[in-house]
Amino acid sequence: MANEMRVFLMTKQGKEVQEKQEKKHELLNDPRAFYQDHFVSIRPDCLVVKKYFIPSLLPYEFPWHKIESLTYMPQNQDKKVPGKGMDSEGRWWATDLLRPHERELHLYNVRIDVHDLEPRMTGFTVIYIDQFLKACRHLLPYSCKLSGCVWSE
Structure with a gap:
């Protein structure tokens, strides 16, 4: 056979x-995107988290003016984060089934908090954090709290 x-x-x-x-x-390809990878796209009007809804894996769009905070952390330092669904903090995570496992790639978990939208707390994976941050820094509201750390072995 x-x-x-x-x-x-x-x-x-x-x-x-x-x-x-x-x-x-x-x-x-998203023709309006400044940045895109397998998990997220950055457009002038919104942040698009791909594969957000379970089980349909449809994307979810977060308007920039609704984002209150954005935090990023390397996946090797971020334990107890599910591959999809809700974590113990009540944060909904977009689908990345390999997130809980060790990888050779240096990927980042990004958390955002939003106002006037449900869910209020969301998490997703980003492949190239430098390019992601560069693309979204001028689009985030001035009042948005931005914090994070870089990859370390």
Whole structure:
């Protein structure tokens, strides 16, 4: 059976199937985004957290003027954070099933608190924290509290 599958994947039809599968896993580009990665996009009007709702994995948009605080921390220092759902603080986390596990990549957990929106406390993953912070620093309200620490082994 394995040999038959290899032979099939070498055919034109097999290659088309492979291409379709690869396209399903590609991120759709957001033409309005200043920054985007697998977990989040930054637009002029809002912060888009991808794969937010469970089980639909639909995104959620947070208008910039509603964000009261933003905190970031390396995942290797941030323990007891679920891969999705609510944590012990009552914060809802966007889906990142590998978040509770050790990774070789230096990813960050970002927490935001918002006003006049539900949920008030949200968390998500960011891949490139420097680029993320650079992109959103002029969009966050002046009153927003920003804090965090960088990666350390």
